[in-house]
Amino acid sequence: MDPPLINETSFSAANPSSYTLNEIWPFPPPPPSSTRLGLRMDNLADPDGSLEESTLTDQSSGNGTRIRKTRDFSSEKDDSSKMVSTTTSANDLNDSNGKRRKISGSRSENNDSRAETEASSAANNKKAEQSSKPSELPKQDYIHVRARRGQATDSHSLAERARREKISERMNILQDLVPGCNKVIGKALVLDEIINYIQSLQCQVEFLSMKLEAVNSRMNTSPMTEHLHPKDLGAQPFVATGMISGPQPTREYVQGSQSEWLHMQVGGSFERAT
Amino acid sequence: MTSKHVRATRHTKFIKNRFASRFLRSHLRMKRSDRFGGSQSNEGVRKRSTHRIKIAAYASMALAVGPSRTWSRALLFKLRNRARLQGVLRKRCLVSKKNKKKRVVRNKVIISREPSRTDTLRKLVPGGDSMDICCLLEETAHYIKCLATQVKVMQTIADQLLL
Numbered sequence: 207m208d209p210p211l212i213n214e215t216s217f218s219a220a221n222p223s224s225y226t227l228n229e230i231w232p233f234p235p236p237p238p239s240s241t242r243l244g245l246r247m248d249n250l251a252d253p254d255g256s257l258e259e260s261t262l263t264d265q266s267s268g269n270g271t272r273i274r275k276t277r278d279f280s281s282e283k284d285d286s287s288k289m290v291s292t293t294t295s296a297n298d299l300n301d302s303n304g305k306r307r308k309i310s311g312s313r314s315e316n317n318d319s320r321a322e323t324e325a326s327s328a329a330n331n332k333k334a335e336q337s338s339k340p341s342e343l344p345k346q347d348y349i350h351v352r353a354r355r356g357q358a359t360d361s362h363s364l365a366e367r368a369r370r371e372k373i374s375e376r377m378n379i380l381q382d383l384v385p386g387c388n389k390v391i392g393k394a395l396v397l398d399e400i401i402n403y404i405q406s407l408q409c410q411v412e413f414l415s416m417k418l419e420a421v422n423s424r425m426n427t428s429p430m431t432e433h434l435h436p437k438d439l440g441a442q443p444f445v446a447t448g449m450i451s452g453p454q455p456t457r458e459y460v461q462g463s464q465s466e467w468l469h470m471q472v473g474g475s476f477e478r479a480t
Numbered sequence: 481m482t483s484k485h486v487r488a489t490r491h492t493k494f495i496k497n498r499f500a501s502r503f504l505r506s507h508l509r510m511k512r513s514d515r516f517g518g519s520q521s522n523e524g525v526r527k528r529s530t531h532r533i534k535i536a537a538y539a540s541m542a543l544a545v546g547p548s549r550t551w552s553r554a555l556l557f558k559l560r561n562r563a564r565l566q567g568v569l570r571k572r573c574l575v576s577k578k579n580k581k582k583r584v585v586r587n588k589v590i591i592s593r594e595p596s597r598t599d600t601l602r603k604l605v606p607g608g609d610s611m612d613i614c615c616l617l618e619e620t621a622h623y624i625k626c627l628a629t630q631v632k633v634m635q636t637i638a639d640q641l642l643l
Contacts, residue, residue: 369614376617383624397597400620404604407627414634415533419526421641422511422533 492629495544500633502540507637510536535559541630551619554607 353359357367380400381387387399510532539559545552595603598616602608605620 372614373617376614376621379621380617380624383621394597397601400624401597401600401604404601404620404624404627407624407631408604410631411537411627411634412530412534414631414638415537416530417638418507418533418634418641419530421638422529423526425511425641 492625495626496629496633498544499541499630500637502543503537503633504637506536506540507533537630537634541626545622545626549619549622550611550615551606551608551623558606 353364357363377393377396381390381396384400384403387396387403390396390399510529538555542552542555542559547553547556598613601620602611602616605616605623608616608619611619
């Protein structure tokens with residue numbers, strides 16, 4: 207078994223071109239190859255993965271037409287695959303690419319960084335052209351923002367627009383949660399409704415704890431006088447629902463809870479003791 | 481969309497069950513301690529036990545949600561630390577009354593502006609002081625959901641006990 211294995215390995219090491227060509231073709235991420243044919247096949251098969259290798263070999267060889275073809279191909283592939291191109295920024299990007307191709311030695315980084323997306327994709331292209339690091343930015347870093355006609359495309363405006371969209375989306379979620387909030391128009395009024403709803407819920411919790419306490423005391427103290435207490439309990443809900451409308455009770459709770467925390471502490475120690 | 485909805489309802493059911501079991505347990509514990517501690521139906525005692533039930537409800541809610549949410553974390557932190565802080569503050573108040581005047585003067589320096597709606601919301605949602613508006617709205621949504629669940633469960637328990 208051993209001799210044929212040694213022969214094969216020595217053979218493949220002796221003339222790598224034929225073997226590597228055949229092996230490269232089916233696999234998308236190919237090993238680095240110095241031959242021109244393997245390079246073109248890499249571009250056809252997987253332009254994103256082998257982008258830096260191809261540009262590297264191209265720069266070393268220095269063939270003009272082929273460089274342009276491969277770079278055009280790669281940039282188009284980048285744009286279409288990531289889908290982050292506003293209509294204006296895409297044109298700008300192509301223009302800047304053309305300029306860079308003409309210069310191709312020293313690239314100035316002044317004219318880009320107009321939009322967030324454009325900047326990131328241009329940075330990606332730059333990296334690929336410089337071919338210093340095989341780093342392709344992960345797709346989760348992009349925020350999909352699409353500028354309509356007449357909207358500003360600088361990075362601050364885009365970020366602000368994204369933030370506003372986020373806020374309005376959450377406001378919609380909140381509107382669905384709070385009952386009777388769908389008909390209210392305007393963010394301030396919606397916020398008012400939300401605040402009122404939270405306060406009413408907290409008051410309800412307080413009232414229910416009162417009710418539970420009443421039930422407890424009734425069950426503890428006198429199981430005989432059960433018939434008297436439902437009237438008291440019937441009187442309590444009215445008071446509590448009257449409290450719900452105003453914003454005062456919760457503030458009272460916030461302030462008053464500090465003085466009552468001592469009791470909680472005592473209770474906690476007692477529970478720990480038992 | 482439907483799978484999300486199903487997951488959300490499942491999540492709320494899960495929280496509901498956990499909250500109910502925790503709250504019932506603490507409630508039982510409280511009842512037992514009351515029974516042993518003697519039960520006078522004073523106004524003060526009643527208020528105290530009401531407050532304890534409320535605190536137990538909030539604590540069990542926050543525990544049921546777990547530390548994944550900011551508001552539950554803040555609530556638990558508050559509940560754990562306030563008892564300790566209260567003891568410290570009480571000692572300080574007993575020890576020194578001279579410093580109190582200085583403190584009052586310092587507090588007057590702070591300019592109080594009209595609180596906006598967002599500030600009110602921040603006060604209502606636990607842990608809302610240190611959040612930006614996006615996070616605040618998200619936490620508010622979750623908090624509202626949990627509060628509604630809490631109210632429902634407590635209502636059910638009260639009704640069952642009354643019957």
